[in-house]
Amino acid sequence: MKYLRKEVLFKLSRKIGRNDDCHCGSGIKYKNCCLKKDEITYSMFQNYLGKEVVFNRDIDDKHLGIINNYVMEEIFEGPNNYKKLNLNDGKRILENHYLLFDNSMHEMVQDFHSCAKGCSSCCCLYVDTSLLEAELIRRFINENLNIATQEKILEKNKQNKTHSPTYEQVVREKSLKDKYSLMKIPCAFLINHECSIYPVRPFNCRKHIVFSHPDVCKDPEEKGLLFKSAIVDAGELGVQKLNTVLFKELFYRPNGMFFYKNLSLWFDDSNFDINL
Numbered sequence: 186m187k188y189l190r191k192e193v194l195f196k197l198s199r200k201i202g203r204n205d206d207c208h209c210g211s212g213i214k215y216k217n218c219c220l221k222k223d224e225i226t227y228s229m230f231q232n233y234l235g236k237e238v239v240f241n242r243d244i245d246d247k248h249l250g251i252i253n254n255y256v257m258e259e260i261f262e263g264p265n266n267y268k269k270l271n272l273n274d275g276k277r278i279l280e281n282h283y284l285l286f287d288n289s290m291h292e293m294v295q296d297f298h299s300c301a302k303g304c305s306s307c308c309c310l311y312v313d314t315s316l317l318e319a320e321l322i323r324r325f326i327n328e329n330l331n332i333a334t335q336e337k338i339l340e341k342n343k344q345n346k347t348h349s350p351t352y353e354q355v356v357r358e359k360s361l362k363d364k365y366s367l368m369k370i371p372c373a374f375l376i377n378h379e380c381s382i383y384p385v386r387p388f389n390c391r392k393h394i395v396f397s398h399p400d401v402c403k404d405p406e407e408k409g410l411l412f413k414s415a416i417v418d419a420g421e422l423g424v425q426k427l428n429t430v431l432f433k434e435l436f437y438r439p440n441g442m443f444f445y446k447n448l449s450l451w452f453d454d455s456n457f458d459i460n461l
Contacts, residue, residue: 233398248289256423306402308372311362313445325385342373345449
């Protein structure tokens with residue numbers, strides 16, 4: 186599945202006209218309905234059901250402020266002065282950061298997206314995952330999944346790792362991520378088409394929200410409508426800041442790149458210890 190670029194989605198958007206039917210579904214013209222609320226709303230495009238995907242600028246700005254401010258307040262004592270955080274602090278902040286992001290997505294796109302429980306067509310992508318995210322997943326697995334399930338995941342993960350490009354290989358050739366995704370290798374954490382680590386799935390999984398028909402996700406050559414927003418960028422930046430504070434040069438490398446690995450590569454073959 187290919188995705189329309191952010192600039193293409195922006196060109197598709199238009200400000201809702203005064204004489205258009207109101208996006209709230211009242212059947213009244215926009216000028217006589219929600220326009221009176223003094224809100225700035227944009228119709229982006231139509232989703233797979235032919236429903237106008239509408240974004241409210243005020244709601245967007247509200248959530249953007251919440252997500253930006255939370256991580257900054259948690260990691261900074263003052264200007265350019267990081268707090269002394271330990272790994273448990275980082276996990277707590279990351280979980281809360283995830284929750285704020287998920288709540289934002291729920292309010293903004295719940296009526297428009299096509300993603301649903303049991304749909305796992307996208308669960309074969311190369312998923313850039315940070316060390317802190319991998320640590321959170323490791324803890325969740327040890328506390329919540331039984332031994333039989335863990336062993337099943339480890340066996341699949343061991344196989345997946347043989348196909349995945351390493352960090353060093355991706356640095357040299359970014360197209361390897363796409364080549365891996367095109368192999369359509371199911372994620373090792375999928376159990377009966379459902380994510381076994383859903384509450385702690387990496388940010389790059391939870392930001393993956395589409396508005397096109399579910400069948401589009403199955404075809405690598407189809408162009409889907411993927412959610413793009415400054416809120417997604419802010420969410421990703423929060424994860425990067427946390428990892429940088431906790432792990433410093435281990436995460437933010439001298440080459441100016443962040444140290445992400447495909448999810449499968451973080452875990453040892455015999456258990457869920459972290460492989461650096």
